[in-house]
Amino acid sequence: MSDNNEQANNPNNDNKYLDMDLLRFTTAGSVDDGKSTLIGRLFYDSKSIFEDQMEAIEKSSKGSGEEDVNLALLTDGLKAEREQKITIDVAYRYFATPKRKFIIADTPGHTQYTRNMVTGASTADLAVILVDASKGLLTQSRRHAFISSLLRIPHLVVAVNKMDLVDYDEKVFNEIVSEFRGFAKKLNVSDVTYIPISALKGDNVVDKSENTDWYNGSTLLHHLETVKVDADENIIDFRLPVQYVIRPNQNFRGFSGRVASGHIRPGDEITVLPSGLSSKVEKIVTRGEDLDIAYPGDSVTLTIEDEIDISRGDMIVRKNNVPTVRNDFEAYVCWMNEKPMELGKKYILQHTTRTTQVFAEELVYRMNVDSLNQEDADQLKLNEIGRVRLKSSQPIFFDAYQINKKTGSFIIIDAATNVTVGAGMMRAGSTVSKKPKSSSNKRKSPNVVWEPWNIPREEREKRNGHKASLLWFTGISGAGKSTIAKQVERRLWEDGKQTMLLDGDQVRHGLNGDLGFSPGDRAENIRRVGETARLFFEHGNIVLCTFVSPYAKDRETAKSLFPEGDFKEIYITCNPETAHERDPKGLYKKAEEGEITGLTGYDANHEAPENPAITINTDEMTVDESVEAILELLD
Amino acid sequence: MSERKKQTHLKELEDEGIYVMREVAAQFERPVLLFSGGKDSIVMFHLALKAFHPGKVPFPLMHIDTGHNFPETIEFRDKLVEKYGVELIVGSVQESIDAGDVEEETGPDASRNALQTTTLLDTLKEHQVDAALGGGRRDEEKARAKERFFSHRDVFGQWDPKNQRPELWHLFNGRKNPGENFRVFPLSNWTEMDVWQYIAQEDIDIPELYFAHEREVFNRRGVWLADTEFVNRMDDEELETKTVRFRTIGDATCTGAVVSDASNLEEIIQEVASARETERGNRHDDKRSETAMEDRKRQGYF
Numbered sequence: 040m041s042d043n044n045e046q047a048n049n050p051n052n053d054n055k056y057l058d059m060d061l062l063r064f065t066t067a068g069s070v071d072d073g074k075s076t077l078i079g080r081l082f083y084d085s086k087s088i089f090e091d092q093m094e095a096i097e098k099s100s101k102g103s104g105e106e107d108v109n110l111a112l113l114t115d116g117l118k119a120e121r122e123q124k125i126t127i128d129v130a131y132r133y134f135a136t137p138k139r140k141f142i143i144a145d146t147p148g149h150t151q152y153t154r155n156m157v158t159g160a161s162t163a164d165l166a167v168i169l170v171d172a173s174k175g176l177l178t179q180s181r182r183h184a185f186i187s188s189l190l191r192i193p194h195l196v197v198a199v200n201k202m203d204l205v206d207y208d209e210k211v212f213n214e215i216v217s218e219f220r221g222f223a224k225k226l227n228v229s230d231v232t233y234i235p236i237s238a239l240k241g242d243n244v245v246d247k248s249e250n251t252d253w254y255n256g257s258t259l260l261h262h263l264e265t266v267k268v269d270a271d272e273n274i275i276d277f278r279l280p281v282q283y284v285i286r287p288n289q290n291f292r293g294f295s296g297r298v299a300s301g302h303i304r305p306g307d308e309i310t311v312l313p314s315g316l317s318s319k320v321e322k323i324v325t326r327g328e329d330l331d332i333a334y335p336g337d338s339v340t341l342t343i344e345d346e347i348d349i350s351r352g353d354m355i356v357r358k359n360n361v362p363t364v365r366n367d368f369e370a371y372v373c374w375m376n377e378k379p380m381e382l383g384k385k386y387i388l389q390h391t392t393r394t395t396q397v398f399a400e401e402l403v404y405r406m407n408v409d410s411l412n413q414e415d416a417d418q419l420k421l422n423e424i425g426r427v428r429l430k431s432s433q434p435i436f437f438d439a440y441q442i443n444k445k446t447g448s449f450i451i452i453d454a455a456t457n458v459t460v461g462a463g464m465m466r467a468g469s470t471v472s473k474k475p476k477s478s479s480n481k482r483k484s485p486n487v488v489w490e491p492w493n494i495p496r497e498e499r500e501k502r503n504g505h506k507a508s509l510l511w512f513t514g515i516s517g518a519g520k521s522t523i524a525k526q527v528e529r530r531l532w533e534d535g536k537q538t539m540l541l542d543g544d545q546v547r548h549g550l551n552g553d554l555g556f557s558p559g560d561r562a563e564n565i566r567r568v569g570e571t572a573r574l575f576f577e578h579g580n581i582v583l584c585t586f587v588s589p590y591a592k593d594r595e596t597a598k599s600l601f602p603e604g605d606f607k608e609i610y611i612t613c614n615p616e617t618a619h620e621r622d623p624k625g626l627y628k629k630a631e632e633g634e635i636t637g638l639t640g641y642d643a644n645h646e647a648p649e650n651p652a653i654t655i656n657t658d659e660m661t662v663d664e665s666v667e668a669i670l671e672l673l674d
Numbered sequence: 675m676s677e678r679k680k681q682t683h684l685k686e687l688e689d690e691g692i693y694v695m696r697e698v699a700a701q702f703e704r705p706v707l708l709f710s711g712g713k714d715s716i717v718m719f720h721l722a723l724k725a726f727h728p729g730k731v732p733f734p735l736m737h738i739d740t741g742h743n744f745p746e747t748i749e750f751r752d753k754l755v756e757k758y759g760v761e762l763i764v765g766s767v768q769e770s771i772d773a774g775d776v777e778e779e780t781g782p783d784a785s786r787n788a789l790q791t792t793t794l795l796d797t798l799k800e801h802q803v804d805a806a807l808g809g810g811r812r813d814e815e816k817a818r819a820k821e822r823f824f825s826h827r828d829v830f831g832q833w834d835p836k837n838q839r840p841e842l843w844h845l846f847n848g849r850k851n852p853g854e855n856f857r858v859f860p861l862s863n864w865t866e867m868d869v870w871q872y873i874a875q876e877d878i879d880i881p882e883l884y885f886a887h888e889r890e891v892f893n894r895r896g897v898w899l900a901d902t903e904f905v906n907r908m909d910d911e912e913l914e915t916k917t918v919r920f921r922t923i924g925d926a927t928c929t930g931a932v933v934s935d936a937s938n939l940e941e942i943i944q945e946v947a948s949a950r951e952t953e954r955g956n957r958h959d960d961k962r963s964e965t966a967m968e969d970r971k972r973q974g975y976f
């Protein structure tokens with residue numbers, strides 16, 4: 040509501056800062072892609088440089104014989120680095136516009152510095168990946184994109200820089216975009232924005248360029264100012280890692296910490312881990328007034344109704360929504376030290392506010408960050424990333440990193456040197472590394488011999504004129520699974536394909552009528568569905584399954600029934616608020632009124648797939664666009 | 675589900691600062707809060723009050739007194755200590771000089787700023803401090819941009835820029851060997867503007883020096899210095915009476931004033947928003963060389 044534009048653009052006015060929010064982003068690019076110049080440009084054009092800083096860099100530029108003022112000097116840090124003309128660590132920079140304050144984690148682009156990129160990415164809401172238009176998409180940019188997706192940065196910006204060197208040619212831009220798109224399909228990123236810029240000349244950085252009339256999108260700064268980040272928060276699963284106990288006198292015991300995720304109110308039932316004891320929240324205390332509700336990120340102090348022993352390292356959660364509690368787990372680990380990770384060696388694990396001993400049991404594989412291939416390895420060295428099975432001496436309380444960064448991340452510390460040597464992102468609950476042959480681990484008919492199908496699937500496929508396939512739609516109620524799946528099936532059918540659609544509500548009326556919604560029943564539900572789907576699959580169908588299927592390990596079980604590559608996980612997602620509004624089956628309303636509990640997307644988790652064939656965000660894509668994207672998977 | 679209110683940047687910075695305060699109290703045995711009487715250390719103390727409410731701040735304040743402070747600063751410090759009933763440790767540069775640990779600089783630019791380092795390190799050692807909370811911000815100076823929240827110092831109190839621990843998410847590793855310690859910066863992510871806005875939002879009391887007042891000053895290489903007994907004013911440096919205020923409050927010998935009419939917080943915020951110079955631009959000691967700050971940091975400066 041700015042009836043006065045001048046005022047909106049002037050940071051000097053009124054108490055505007057009381058509505059500003061914060062965006063943390065990271066920048067990455069190969070050496071000389073223009074990262075420093077870009078940051079200098081952002082500062083310069085958004086008027087975040089002071090005269091004395093400008094004078095200092097003018098002096099420096101002259102000193103080293105450069106003709107123009109080198110904006111890159113603004114962000115160069117330590118003396119030695121400046122002499123070598125390189126940046127070698129993560130540096131944090133700050134600027135603000137009337138809308139937002141920005142924190143930039145500026146990471147260097149050298150091959151060997153995966154470690155710094157991971158560090159910079161760990162706190163970022165958005166990543167700006169620089170690509171030099173005159174050089175095209177290099178290995179480096181792919182690596183940045185991969186690390187951003189591994190660290191679950193929800194928003195990517197591909198800034199195609201040095202457009203001035205290619206005459207602002209739309210074709211060059213489009214080629215880079217389509218190449219990046221192809222690559223990004225393999226990654227878990229849902230929001231990518233492409234912007235043609237020249238950091239040196241200023242095109243599309245802060246001001247819209249006159250040289251790129253073919254480009255209708257936002258400038259970089261405008262995008263940074265308007266990208267929505269509050270939707271990325273997990274406001275469902277309440278987790279409060281206890282940091283500190285405040286006990287000024289006998290009458291007061293408060294448990295302090297920063298809400299990692301979810302929300303809580305006085306009167307809500309809570310459980311304390313590891314003791315498992317339950318109570319209710321009495322008050323949410325702050326130095327001002329007591330709060331009615333606490334949200335993710337809030338630093339608060341809770342008092343509870345009963346006298347329970349709680350100390351640092353414990354976790355307060357909701358009674359019916361607890362994290363995984365285990366002492367063995369799998370994680371993607373980035374190694375950050377010259378001394379390689381040793382299997383079996385005792386390290387210290389720091390996870391939320393809890394520390395415990397830990398050792399690596401198995402290096403499942405090492406990831407090639409350039410080709411994305413999984414490689415056999417017996418060592419994890421500096422700047423390498425691998426999937427590792429770990430065991431801790433005490434149980435820890437965690438969620439998969441992809442659904443909860445705060446409770447799914449940890450660092451590894453060398454007990455002898457106290458140095459941080461590794462960083463990890465935890466995977467969903469189970470540690471199954473061998474695939475079960477049958478989906479039921481308690482097979483009750485061990486003497487039945489497997490008989491091949493009378494008419495093999497290949498023959499049926501030949502007659503049908505297409506391959507059999509399985510599309511597994513997973514996501515919370517109201518995300519849009521059924522709507523999209525029905526249209527996809529309709530299109531396939533009209534195209535002459537043999538299809539079948541299995542839907543959650545259908546099977547729960549018949550085949551699975553005896554099952555409820557406990558984790559055990561949910562697992563059995565998915566197991567039966569998987570087996571049923573397999574029958575249709577062997578019959579040559581393109582089978583579409585639409586199931587909430589919240590647990591990654593259940594889906595993993597279903598997946599293991601199908602040949603590699605034929606089971607395509609389709610993750611349908613949207614902002615929880617949108618799903619609650621849509622509420623196609625009235626379930627959220629019921630949950631709100633307390634009629635049902637354990638509703639996925641309300642008071643229970645949905646574990647997002649780690650490597651879906653495709654992620655469809657229905658806040659951002661229309662049904663038609665979604666259908667097209669899914670059909671493409673079958674080509 | 676209730677509507678999620680959007681966090682303001684100040685709220686997020688505050689939550690982060692409180693989190694850091696609590697980590698320090700939980701991870702260390704003998705932390706102190708370095709208190710200069712300046713706005714950054716006052717904001718830090720405010721965060722500490724919030725972090726431990728309704729309990730008391732569980733660590734003492736430590737002031738490294740150059741002996742060249744403005745009287746207003748010392749007065750403010752003493753009032754605050756009394757009001758909140760916190761312990762105060764004072765490390766005196768004068769004592770270090772008297773003990774012969776350091777030598778007083780001479781000449782017109784003589785300042786005790788560099789000498790503080792020795793006094794600081796000695797005082798930390800004397801009180802077996804294992805973590806010292808400092809008000810340093812990364813936006814202050816280029817060398818600070820890479821500083822960690824938890825900054826490890828070796829047994830000599832030295833900072834090694836090549837050997838700092840990576841800091842991921844909000845997992846702060848405060849483990850150390852005996853004799854080593856940490857400098858911790860809860861305001862790392864704040865800018866000068868954020869600090870002022872926060873002071874206004876929270877209505878925090880700060881020394882009068884920050885607001886415009888009349889004072890006798892003289893100009894030395896573009897910096898307005900106050901005429902005090904501690905500064906060697908040259909014959910050709912003429913005194914003038916000006917309406918000025920201070921953007922930082924440090925040692926009177928090297929803290930420059932700015933000519934300003936800003937007499938309340940909103941006016942200061944407006945002035946900062948349209949300022950043409952960083953606050954350190956007025957610090958005489960930084961003008962000595964371009965990498966001055968970095969050199970001091972290696973030696974263990976705050």
Ligand SMILES: Nc1nc2c(ncn2[C@@H]2O[C@H](COP(=O)(O)OP(=O)(O)O)[C@@H](O)[C@H]2O)c(=O)[nH]1
Pocket residue numbers: 068069070071072073074075076077111148200201202203204236237238239240
């Ligand atoms: N022509 C052109 N040159 C640029 C552009 N951006 C940066 N450069 C130049 O590329 C070189 C490397 O830039 P720098 O910002 O130091 O790269 P960094 O290593 O990624 O930080 C410098 O010579 C810049 O002047 C641009 O948009 N167009």
